[in-house]
Amino acid sequence: MISQLIFFMLLGVSLFLFAKQAQQIYANIQLGKPVDRFDNPKARIKKMLLVAFGQQKMFKRWTPAILHLFVYVGFCIINIEMIEIVIDGLFGTHRILSFLGGFYNFLIASFEILAFLVLLACLVFLVRRNSMRIKRFQSPELKDWPKTDANLILITEILLMSAFLLMNAADYTLQGLGVGHYAQVGSFPISSLISPYLTTNTETLVFIERGCWWFHIVGIFAFLNYLPYSKHLHIILAFPTTYFSNLNPKGQLDNMPSVTQEVKAMLDPSFVPQVLEGPLRFGVKDVQDLTWKNLLEAYTCTECGRCTSSCPANITGKLLSPRKIMMDTRDRLTEVGDNVKKNGSFVDDGKSLIDTYITRAEIWACTSCNACVEQCPVNLNPLEIIMDLRRFAVMEESQAAASVNAMFSNIENNGAPWKYAQADRANWIQGTD
Amino acid sequence: MQNELNVPTMAELMARGETPEILFWVGCAGSFDERAQKITRDICKILQHVGLKFAILGTEESCTGDPAKRAGNEFLFQMQAMTNIEILTGYAVKKIVTACPHCFNTLKNEYPALGGNYEVIHHTELIQSLIREGRLKTADGHEFLGKKITYHDPCYLGRANEVYEAPREILQQLDVQLTELKRCRSNGLCCGAGGAQMFKEPEAGNKDINIERIEEVIASQAQIVAAACPYCMTMLKDGVKVKEKEGEIEVLDIAEITVRANKL
Known part of the structure; x- marks a missing residue:
């Protein structure tokens, strides 16, 4: 009875704390500007099913894709076991779902095999991350906390899966010994192999079984509450993020409506511009100038670095790293969110996304080639943020390289980015080959 | 003329x-x-x-x-x-x-x-589409027969608008030896000129992007690299020049190849 009560309290507290964290993240995302991503639900569901649920884009790189698939399928399927664990925990039952008979055996067996594959994949991931010196895991933005975060996730998963398998092994042994309520149910292809190495002392076995059961479930509660502080949040946010994907061709960059109003007024004196809501700022200086979708993406990024490893600027040694753009956006958003929470509304802290977090050298190294957007397994778009930062630099501050400004004035005066006369535009007709 | x-x-x-x-x-x-x-x-x-x-x-x-x-x-x-x-x-x-x-x-x-x-x-x-409609027919014994040709995907044609097949189909019907670069189609590497880079000095780094790309072209052992974008043309041409491969690798636009293959 006491253990049921403790379980109930732990479940309640962990769900409550997680809900509070989730609410904060939702509030932070709401700091962004509006953008319509609610049209065409059919295409959106399809996109989500393919990219998030179906892991489509992961398979641009086979090795990590297969390892990740083990962990992903393992996570989804083993969570079915959570239903049984929660019922058992609340009502003091043991393996309540075993009445399913043959199907139960099938479930337990598949949980076991998947748990083993998850464990194996996480071990390989640990090695890849820490000793194989894979380039995308060596970037400067992955030092310190991001590196610890990644390792913590992997180690936690290994511990959780080990506890799960060890619990089953003890259970299986107890079933064999015919102890108390340990009825012979389930099928244990993996843990039956561990069982021979366990003691036959009933008390110790019960202690192991219960200990692992508690470790596993408390570990999951703790992990749930770790998510909001971690890149691992992608396991939840990958779904809404892909649902709200940009459905336009990648080459299409939005036309700023505020500019359209001004340009129309300039070209046609009789045009009456619409009054647009909110303070007018061209481009993005800080996270509040981004759209809620950009902000949702920042929380979804799992720092895998496929974007950075395919970025032509990064490959050739420039400072730009699309992954860092996403991480900076998230870190600044967390800071701004805390600021808003503390002060009721945002109080200037003398910082901004541009300069404090992202430097000019980074945004001006981009070739807008869309390689980062193409590679992202969950359809994030670092390019949009880069372009919006440039818009701020150019339209609000007139800060661009002299050669870029020269290009602007050439277009303005001659209708071409180079200094040629408009009148000579068709001279090529006279040329000879 | x-x-x-x-x-x-x-x-x-x-x-x-x-x-x-x-x-x-x-x-x-x-x-x-x-x-x-x-x-x-x-x-x-x-x-x-x-x-x-x-x-x-x-x-x-x-x-x-x-x-x-x-x-x-x-x-x-x-x-x-x-x-x-x-x-x-x-x-x-x-x-x-x-x-x-x-x-x-x-x-x-x-x-x-x-x-x-x-x-x-x-x-x-x-x-x-002109080829498909039969309005453009390759001349007999044209100069590209059997030549090793590779194609560089321009970002704004490929990734940006998913036109990958048209240029390849044009090359394939010339009976050339079409070889792909290591990074091609949706994984193609930019020539380095997009996003207004064409009009400015590159930011500080350890290499120019077009050099990275041309090294891939060299590795493909192609005699011709086909382009479909004037910016890519400039970048690839400069890359070939820097690598002193002008005698071995020719950079040609798909339109130029078509004109020559049809002896227009």
Whole structure:
């Protein structure tokens, strides 16, 4: 009875704390500007099913894709076991779902095999991350906390899966010994192999079984509450993020409506511009100038670095790293969110996304080639943020390289980015080959 | 070959009360860059050869605004766009072929929201359809037979608009040995000129992007690298020059290859 009560309290507290964290993240995302991503639900569901649920884009790189698939399928399927664990925990039952008979055996067996594959994949991931010196895991933005975060996730998963398998092994042994309520149910292809190495002392076995059961479930509660502080949040946010994907061709960059109003007024004196809501700022200086979708993406990024490893600027040694753009956006958003929470509304802290977090050298190294957007397994778009930062630099501050400004004035005066006369535009007709 | 081309402008056609089937949007590079001018003339030769009635805007054409937009100057972009749309509307233009993937992308994707709706195709798509319709037939014993050719995907044609097959189909029907670069199609590596990089010095790094790309071309052992974008053309050509491979690797636009293979 006491253990049921403790379980109930732990479940309640962990769900409550997680809900509070989730609410904060939702509030932070709401700091962004509006953008319509609610049209065409059919295409959106399809996109989500393919990219998030179906892991489509992961398979641009086979090795990590297969390892990740083990962990992903393992996570989804083993969570079915959570239903049984929660019922058992609340009502003091043991393996309540075993009445399913043959199907139960099938479930337990598949949980076991998947748990083993998850464990194996996480071990390989640990090695890849820490000793194989894979380039995308060596970037400067992955030092310190991001590196610890990644390792913590992997180690936690290994511990959780080990506890799960060890619990089953003890259970299986107890079933064999015919102890108390340990009825012979389930099928244990993996843990039956561990069982021979366990003691036959009933008390110790019960202690192991219960200990692992508690470790596993408390570990999951703790992990749930770790998510909001971690890149691992992608396991939840990958779904809404892909649902709200940009459905336009990648080459299409939005036309700023505020500019359209001004340009129309300039070209046609009789045009009456619409009054647009909110303070007018061209481009993005800080996270509040981004759209809620950009902000949702920042929380979804799992720092895998496929974007950075395919970025032509990064490959050739420039400072730009699309992954860092996403991480900076998230870190600044967390800071701004805390600021808003503390002060009721945002109080200037003398910082901004541009300069404090992202430097000019980074945004001006981009070739807008869309390689980062193409590679992202969950359809994030670092390019949009880069372009919006440039818009701020150019339209609000007139800060661009002299050669870029020269290009602007050439277009303005001659209708071409180079200094040629408009009148000579068709001279090529006279040329000879 | 003096002015054998006889390319009409929209204004001239209009004065004669005629309308072309298609407007050829030449683009700034195609108008002024010496190397790109040659490609422009080749596209005209193809159009004339198949008897497709076309026209250019001539001195009425102006930058689409793409480099300004990608450099953050949305004002200048929209000024250019609206002025161009006004001219295109004046001539009731419905279909446009471009020689430059940047013009292609901007006209196709970014003009509609500002009131400019056209069917926009890239010259590789046009050539592909001309071949499919049987209007373009490769000459016997052309110079590319059996040659090892690779194709560099321009970002604004490939990833940006998912045109991957048209240029490849054109090359394949030439009975060449088509070889792919290590990073190709959706994984293609940029030439380094997009996003207004064409008009500025690269940021500090340890290598130029076009050198990274040309090393891949060299590794492919191709004799010809085909391009479909005037910016890529400049970057690849410079890369070949830096690597002193001018004698071994030729950089040609798909339109130039088509003209030569058809002996136009």
